[in-house]
Amino acid sequence: MALGGTALVTLGAYADRATNTVLPRVASDLHGLAWFGAAAAAPMITYVAATAWAGIRVDRRGPASGIVLGAIVFVLAQLVSAISPDMALFTGTRLLSGASEAILDISVTVLVAQLLPEELRAKVFAAFAVAWVAPSVVGPVVAGSLADGVGWRWSFVLTGLLMLPAFAIVAPALRRSITGSSERRADPTARRRVLAAVLASLVLGLLAWVGSTGQLWLLIPALAMLAVTLLRTLPAGTLRAQQGPPAIIAVRAMVAGSFAVGSLFLPLLLVTLRGYSLSHAGVVMTLTAALWALGSWLNARDRIQAFSAATRLRVALILMALGVAGTATFTLAAAPGVIGMVSWSIASLGIGLATPTLSVAMLAAAPVQEQGHYQSGIYIAQATASSVVGALGGALIATGHDTAAGFGVMLLAGAVVALLGAALAGRVSKPLQNP
Secondary structure, X not given: OHHHHHHXXXXXXXXXXXXXXXXXXXXXXXXXXXHHHHHHHXXXXXXXXXXXXXXXXXXXXXXXXXXXXXXXXXXXXXXXXHOOOOHHHHHHHHHHHHHHHHHHHHHHHHHHHHHOXXXXXXXXXXXXXXXXXXXXXXXXXXXXXXXXXXXXXXXXXXXXXXXXXXXXXHHHHHOOOOOOOHHHOOOHHHHHHHHHHHHHHHHHHHHHHHHHHOOHHHHHHHHHHHHHHHHHHOOOOOOOOOXXXXXXXXXXXXXXXXXXXXXXXXXXXXXXXXXXXXHHHHHHHXXXXXXXXXXXXXXXXXXXXXXXXXXXXXXHHHHHHHHHHHHHHHHOOOOOHHHHHHHHHHHHHHHHHHHHHHHHHHHHHOOHHHHHHHHHHHHHHHHHHHHHHHHXXXXXXXXXXXXXXXXXXXXXXXXXXXXXXXXXXHHHOOOOOOO
C-alpha cells in the first residue's frame, strides 16, 4: 500500500513540475499568452471544490473508488491536453487536472489511515514528501527536453501513460480498503461546506477569466465575493488568523501565495526576459525540489526541533521573503543570473522548513474529532492562495505588463506576503483545547 501511494504521489509531482515547465511553450505555440495566468491557476480552482467534495465521497464509498475515479480523470486530462488545438481547451484540461489531484490526495490519505497502523503512518507520509524530490528534479528537465526536441505535446502523453504502472502498483491495496460509513450521508454541515467550496471555485474561475481578459475593474468585486465564500468554506477565524488552527491555515495560505509567484511565473520570466531555453529554465526550477527537500530534512533534525514552532516558522518565512525578493534580480538585465538562482534556492529552502512545521503544528493544535475539517481547510486555503496569485499575475500579463517591471512587482509583492506570514507566526503555537 505504501509503495502504491508513493507511486501516485510521485506521478502527481512529476505532472505538476513538467506542466509548469512547458506552459510558456504551450501558450506561445497556441497563440494564447493572455491565457497563461488562467491555465496556471486553473488546477487550483477545481482543486478547492473537488477537495471538499472528495472528502464526502470517500466517506460514503471508501478510498478505492476515489482512486479509480481520480486516475481516470488524470489520464483524460493529460491526453486531451496533448491534442488541444487552442488555449481555451487546454485551460479546460487543467481544470480536470486539479480535480483529479484533489480526489487522489484525499483518497490516498484515507487509504493510508485505513490500512496502516498509527505507528507507520508518519513514516509513510514522510515517504510521500520524499517522493516529490526525484520527479521534481527530473520532471522539468525531461519535460523541457521533450518540448525542445519532439514537442511539448509528448510531455503530456508520457505523463498520462505513466498512470498505468502507478495504478498497477496501488491496485492490490484497493481490494483491502474499507467502504465508507452511512452515518455521514446526511451531514448537512458537510454539504453546506461543499456548496460554499463550489461557489469559491466559481469565483476563482471568474478571477482567472478576469486575469486572462484584462478586465481589471472586476478584480475588486471578484475578490470581495471570494472572501464571502471563504467565510463559509474555511474554519471560523481563518480570515482573521485567529490563534491556533485558523492561524495555521491563514499562514499556510500566505506561504503558498508567496511561493506561487515564483513557481507559476518564473519559467515565463526566464524564457521571455532572460532568453533561457525551456531545458535551462527547467534546471532552475529543479532547485525548488532539491532545496525544498533539504529544508524538510533540516526541519526534522533534533537541534532544529529544539526551537519552538513559531520560531522555526518565523525563520522560514523570513528566508522566503529574502529569497523571493532576491529572485526579482532576474528582471535586471545587468544582474548575473546566479544571484537569482541562489535567491530562489533560499526561498525553496524556506518553504521546505515552513510546510512540515505547519503540518505538525496542525496535528498538535486541532481537536482530534475535527482533524479532517481543519486539514481540508489547509488544502483549500493553499490552493485558493495560489489561484489568486495566478489570476492577478495573469491580469498583469494580459494587459501587457509581462515586462521586467511587471515581474519585479509580482515577486516583491510575494516577499511582502511572506513577511506578513512571519509577523503572524506567533499565533500558530497555542493549541485549541479539545472539548
